[in-house]
Amino acid sequence: MARLVLKFGGTSVATVERIRNVARHVAREVKAGHQVAVVVSAMSGVTNTLVGYVNDAATSGMAMDGFYDQMEYDAVVASGEQVTSGLLAIVLQAMGLPARSFQGWQIPLITDDAHGAARILDLDGKALIDTMASGTVAVIAGFQGIGPTGRIATLGRGGSDTSAVAVAAAIGADRCDIYTDVDGVYTTDPRIVPKARRLEKIAFEEMLEMASLGAKVLQVRSVELAMVKKVRTFVRSSFDDPETVGVDAHGNPPGTLICDEDEIVETQVVTGIAYSKDEAQISLRRVADKPGVAAAVFGALAEANINVDMIVQNTTADGSTTDITFTVPAVDEGRARSVLEGAQTVIGPTLIESSADVVKVSVIGIGMRSHAGVAAEAFKALAGKGINIRAITTSEIKISVLIDAAYTELAVRTLHSVYGLDKH
Amino acid sequence: MARLVLKFGGTSVATVERIRNVARHVAREVKAGHQVAVVVSAMSGVTNTLVGYVNDAATSGMAMDGFYDQMEYDAVVASGEQVTSGLLAIVLQAMGLPARSFQGWQIPLITDDAHGAARILDLDGKALIDTMASGTVAVIAGFQGIGPTGRIATLGRGGSDTSAVAVAAAIGADRCDIYTDVDGVYTTDPRIVPKARRLEKIAFEEMLEMASLGAKVLQVRSVELAMVKKVRTFVRSSFDDPETVGVDAHGNPPGTLICDEDEIVETQVVTGIAYSKDEAQISLRRVADKPGVAAAVFGALAEANINVDMIVQNTTADGSTTDITFTVPAVDEGRARSVLEGAQTVIGPTLIESSADVVKVSVIGIGMRSHAGVAAEAFKALAGKGINIRAITTSEIKISVLIDAAYTELAVRTLHSVYGLDKH
Incomplete structure (x- = not known):
């Protein structure tokens, strides 16, 4: 019973x-x-x-x-x-x-x-x-x-x-x-x-x-x-x-x-591949590279109740400016742009670029915690198919990459195969 | 307020x-x-x-x-x-x-x-x-x-x-x-x-x-x-x-x-005329005229949860049998007949007649309580139109008559006029 x-x-x-x-x-x-x-x-x-x-x-x-x-x-x-x-x-x-x-x-x-x-x-x-x-x-x-x-x-x-x-x-x-x-x-x-x-x-x-x-x-x-x-x-x-x-x-x-x-006897390194099209990428070009700028950018977005997911910050060659790229839910793209335009009084003038034509593909598996090289394998496989990675985030049990939406199916199929998830 | x-x-x-x-x-x-x-x-x-x-x-x-x-x-x-x-x-x-x-x-x-x-x-x-x-x-x-x-x-x-x-x-x-x-x-x-x-x-x-x-x-x-x-x-x-x-x-x-x-200053003798077509008349012909018969008839109907409304009992010329007429809700007509057929072991053999082709017309008014002759006026008016009354019931504030359904409109119009309810 x-x-x-x-x-x-x-x-x-x-x-x-x-x-x-x-x-x-x-x-x-x-x-x-x-x-x-x-x-x-x-x-x-x-x-x-x-x-x-x-x-x-x-x-x-x-x-x-x-x-x-x-x-x-x-x-x-x-x-x-x-x-x-x-x-x-x-x-x-x-x-x-x-x-x-x-x-x-x-x-x-x-x-x-x-x-x-x-x-x-x-x-x-x-x-x-x-x-x-x-x-x-x-x-x-x-x-x-x-x-x-x-x-x-x-x-x-x-x-x-x-x-x-x-x-x-x-x-x-x-x-x-x-x-x-x-x-x-x-x-x-x-x-x-x-x-x-x-x-x-x-x-x-x-x-x-x-x-x-x-x-x-x-x-x-x-x-x-x-x-x-x-x-x-x-x-x-x-x-x-x-x-x-x-x-x-x-x-x-x-x-x-x-x-x-504990109930799963034989854990796989990777359990599944997920993807989400509900993301928009926003890039701020040539932002002044000084303390407090990132805080001003993400503070303004948080105040507007916009969730920010992946964040990448690169220093440009001249060292005085930086590029900040991040993702927000696709439905918030327009609102995020408005918020950032309003915040230019604080962060200084910057070029705001955005695109909803992106997809986040994720490799998920508890087994990753005890296996090295899982991320490297993904990057290599995607590179092998000529897929450019725009941003990366990782956690203990997942690796997510942001890519052009046009490559969604190719990327998912490639990763599914690389980690041995295809049916026997 | x-x-x-x-x-x-x-x-x-x-x-x-x-x-x-x-x-x-x-x-x-x-x-x-x-x-x-x-x-x-x-x-x-x-x-x-x-x-x-x-x-x-x-x-x-x-x-x-x-x-x-x-x-x-x-x-x-x-x-x-x-x-x-x-x-x-x-x-x-x-x-x-x-x-x-x-x-x-x-x-x-x-x-x-x-x-x-x-x-x-x-x-x-x-x-x-x-x-x-x-x-x-x-x-x-x-x-x-x-x-x-x-x-x-x-x-x-x-x-x-x-x-x-x-x-x-x-x-x-x-x-x-x-x-x-x-x-x-x-x-x-x-x-x-x-x-x-x-x-x-x-x-x-x-x-x-x-x-x-x-x-x-x-x-x-x-x-x-x-x-x-x-x-x-x-x-x-x-x-x-x-x-x-x-x-x-x-x-x-x-x-x-x-x-x-109390709130009605000028009460009329008659307030309104109502009618109901949801009635069926049932007559038991030549029932033995002895104590307990009526109790047996209506007891059997009550046990079957059938509401009886108007009841008329006439003694026939020979004095040994009687006719009992009453009404039940039209939806219960068939059920009432079955109950009464089953009750013949107690009430003795009798001819059961029924018809749903009847209507109950009622004259209603609180003023009746203090006015005599209201009922007589109704009976006279209906008789004047050649409408036969099959059964009568009265309470302190209403008189109801059972008539052939074909006369519904004529009876209602006649009574409405007799009691001065027509528009001025």
């Missing part, structure tokens, strides 16, 4: 027919003797419709045009998950499985007051544990909780993943199964590299890098939470037939387990 | 554009210096969609086919009002009016455990009063509360009217305005009698008779509650232009005030 949390996204519950399919997955686990909690998203399309209503409602053409209270947004939008949780409970009951729905405020899942993108402060698992112990499936409306003033609070887009991991942590679940439209985490994007392999296991830290770098399988926040709370999280496909889905030699169905690195 | 409750039904909030129109009604009252609470239904069509999902979800083709937990039904269906309450709050805010939404569980509006058709046990007005006193419009999701186990409970179809009256009672409102698709309560159905007049005022007791007899302006339960709690309830049109709606010599906009009879 295990205690399991199953999470299903909007596509998996898009219609009552699909909710029936979800219920069959739940039934399989119950019949296997497990205690089950299910976390559900809104039926796909519903959240967008509700958000559309909110935006329309806020557009009054009057005094406070466009303004709205995030608490009201939350009350409107959280209704989507409320509906799905009730419907899944009803389908399970109709199958003869005891079930009951839980709204965020009923658990309760306590959040902070950042309505619209609230963070989970506390989740009391008692009601859920009692329900599950009595043989009833707990069906939880994801994405939502209750804020400090007793109002409904949503966790922001993709918050249902975070709900599921938080529930799993609170009830001490053996595993949190995230059912999604892919059957696991791959060594890289299979649309670019057909030889990409599904990983059987990946460490939390690695998944965090993969998630934040564009492998959109799991929300970054949910992986962070899973890592902190050590929640074993299993990514699997909701399209597998619930009854006939097979298992491998270890009794596991197809999917990827995100777990502590 | 008055404290007002405004209630808007599904048609009035069917789109964000119509919700804006509702907000303009609210704004007018706020600008007039009133403290305002608003009760809203689900956007029209939404409740039906959600109920459709529930029925679909309950149809599993498996063990418990068709069964579902009313608590889950409530969680699903109550989401409709949740959405509207949030949207109206947002529209009001966009207009520059402070507003916040209240779900049933947030007020809290406490109900019994009859999920799906719960009754209100308690409504704590404190949070609403505090909100309104601070100059904020309280926007309340109608139709719902919280049951004894902390689950969402809905009040049954049309429950938003009841929510509004309950809120008005709890906060000591000066008036509860029910905005609907008609501009008040008429002396009779204007589709049948073009000369029907809108009543300026009607007593609770009269409205109760009008409502239960087919004038579908207000839910019966809400009128009962208004009578018990003495909530002055004003029925008015949501289609009036919010800013230009005129007022009469007494400063009242077009509509009908449902109030205590």
Whole structure:
């Protein structure tokens, strides 16, 4: 007997027919003797419709045009998950499985007051544990909780993943199964590299890098939470037939387990290659090379709430000026330029160049920590294909390079092959 | 300064554009210096969609086919009002009016455990009063509360009217305005009698008779509650232009005030004529005329939960048998026949006749209590038109006759004219 949390996204519950399919997955686990909690998203399309209503409602053409209270947004939008949780409970009951729905405020899942993108402060698992112990499936409306003033609070887009991991942590679940439209985490994007392999296991830290770098399988926040709370999280496909889905030699169905690195017996040096096109490169040419300039540049950007990622600073030949290159999220490119133009009174006149036609490609692997030469291998392989590297950042478990967007596929395929990730 | 409750039904909030129109009604009252609470239904069509999902979800083709937990039904269906309450709050805010939404569980509006058709046990007005006193419009999701186990409970179809009256009672409102698709309560159905007049005022007791007899302006339960709690309830049109709606010599906009009879200065003998086609007549011919037969007949019907309304018993010429005629709701006609056929072992063999081709026409007026001859006048007028009366029931303030459905319009017009209700 295990205690399991199953999470299903909007596509998996898009219609009552699909909710029936979800219920069959739940039934399989119950019949296997497990205690089950299910976390559900809104039926796909519903959240967008509700958000559309909110935006329309806020557009009054009057005094406070466009303004709205995030608490009201939350009350409107959280209704989507409320509906799905009730419907899944009803389908399970109709199958003869005891079930009951839980709204965020009923658990309760306590959040902070950042309505619209609230963070989970506390989740009391008692009601859920009692329900599950009595043989009833707990069906939880994801994405939502209750804020400090007793109002409904949503966790922001993709918050249902975070709900599921938080529930799993609170009830001490053996595993949190995230059912999604892919059957696991791959060594890289299979649309670019057909030889990409599904990983059987990946460490939390690695998944965090993969998630934040564009492998959109799991929300970054949910992986962070899973890592902190050590929640074993299993990514699997909701399209597998619930009854006939097979298992491998270890009794596991197809999917990827995100777990502590201790659980991964044979670690690879490199686990995967990720890429992100959501970057823009900004270069400041011939900035005065004197103390305080970098602080002025990045201080101004920080004040404007613009995240800066990769930073490269070169001294020019004459020694009196320098070039500073860095990346910002592509959506912030224009805003960053304005901020920097405004900051020229402090940093002095400079030529500002920017381009969103770049991509960040990353090599990720916990094994890097104990292996030298991993970065050198990447640089050499890219050079061999004539790909110019604009900037580099590294951490203990990843190497990222910024290159021209035109080389994305070539770079990813090359690195995937160099580190032996291609399918056997 | 008055404290007002405004209630808007599904048609009035069917789109964000119509919700804006509702907000303009609210704004007018706020600008007039009133403290305002608003009760809203689900956007029209939404409740039906959600109920459709529930029925679909309950149809599993498996063990418990068709069964579902009313608590889950409530969680699903109550989401409709949740959405509207949030949207109206947002529209009001966009207009520059402070507003916040209240779900049933947030007020809290406490109900019994009859999920799906719960009754209100308690409504704590404190949070609403505090909100309104601070100059904020309280926007309340109608139709719902919280049951004894902390689950969402809905009040049954049309429950938003009841929510509004309950809120008005709890906060000591000066008036509860029910905005609907008609501009008040008429002396009779204007589709049948073009000369029907809108009543300026009607007593609770009269409205109760009008409502239960087919004038579908207000839910019966809400009128009962208004009578018990003495909530002055004003029925008015949501289609009036919010800013230009005129007022009469007494400063009242077009509509009908449902109030205590003490507030009605000049009571009429007859206030209105109502009719109901939802009746079926059942006759038992040549039943043995002995003690216990009537008890057996009506006992069997009561056990089957069939409401019996008008009862007439005549002794036949021979004195040994009797004819019993009564009415039941038209939907129960077939079921009633089956029950009575089964009861023949007790009541003896009898000829059972039934017909749904009948109508109950009622003359209603508090003034009747102090006027003799009102019934005689009705009988005479109907006889003058050759209309045969099949059954009669009377109460202190109403006379009902059962007639052939074909004479509905003629009977209603005749009675409307006889009692001087035609427009001047």
